[in-house]
Amino acid sequence: MIINSARFAISNSTHRKSPSEMRHEYAFIGRSNVGKSSLINMLTGNAKLAKTSSTPGKTLLINHFLINDSWYIVDLPGYGFAQRGKEQREKLEKMIRGYILEREQMTNLFVLIDSRHEPMKIDLDFFDWLGENGIPFAIVFTKLDKLGNDAGRRNVQRYCSRLLETWEELPPIFLTSSEDKRGREELLDYIEQLNKLPVGPSE
Numbered sequence: 001m002i003i004n005s006a007r008f009a010i011s012n013s014t015h016r017k018s019p020s021e022m023r024h025e026y027a028f029i030g031r032s033n034v035g036k037s038s039l040i041n042m043l044t045g046n047a048k049l050a051k052t053s054s055t056p057g058k059t060l061l062i063n064h065f066l067i068n069d070s071w072y073i074v075d076l077p078g079y080g081f082a083q084r085g086k087e088q089r090e091k092l093e094k095m096i097r098g099y100i101l102e103r104e105q106m107t108n109l110f111v112l113i114d115s116r117h118e119p120m121k122i123d124l125d126f127f128d129w130l131g132e133n134g135i136p137f138a139i140v141f142t143k144l145d146k147l148g149n150d151a152g153r154r155n156v157q158r159y160c161s162r163l164l165e166t167w168e169e170l171p172p173i174f175l176t177s178s179e180d181k182r183g184r185e186e187l188l189d190y191i192e193q194l195n196k197l198p199v200g201p202s203e
């Protein structure tokens, strides 16, 4: 898919204020600092679209970006950022969970995992929660440029084996780097396919 335009639409603290049109929308979630905003910039080819930072906890709102005047990318705050107080963390979690459970336009959720890390409980629990709630998701491994090709493949393999201990089958998996742009075509092609389906709940 070719990206002709990508522009910021709106930021909100609740999904209830998100755009009301029935357009396809794809949200990006994962632990703080995993590379969500960077990936969105890489996909859209605009390094300044979503705000990135080397300090975790940069994105704190539900941010909508309109792509090709027809569908949305949504940048969500990261989860599990311990340095914020309990109150703020709970507020963010409520915002994220409300969005994921109730946003009918969300065609797919992309869950980002840092390819350098071992499987972490917080992510595995999050996958379980998505499964329990029937949320369609794919896993995007990030920062593969930070590993050699073999090490990257090995880590992803190990991660998938761990998932298969509790999941019968794996969701779609993408290997990406916002630095060298790998995985961009695959992700955009996947979205292009999903864009052909009707928007909204399938039942």
Ligand code: GTP
Pocket: 031, 032, 033, 034, 035, 036, 037, 038, 039, 051, 052, 053, 054, 055, 056, 057, 058, 059, 060, 077, 078, 079, 142, 143, 144, 145, 146, 176, 177, 178, 179, 180
């Ligand atoms: P929060 O909004 O704080 O939850 O973080 P985020 O998940 O949006 O992460 P962000 O995109 O802001 O990136 C965090 C840090 O990781 C930044 O310093 C990025 O430059 C770096 N980073 C993100 N993706 C990559 C990547 O693919 N390769 C490398 N080498 N660095 C990356």
Ligand code: MG
Pocket: 036, 037, 038, 051, 052, 058, 059, 075, 076
């Ligand atoms: Mg961010």
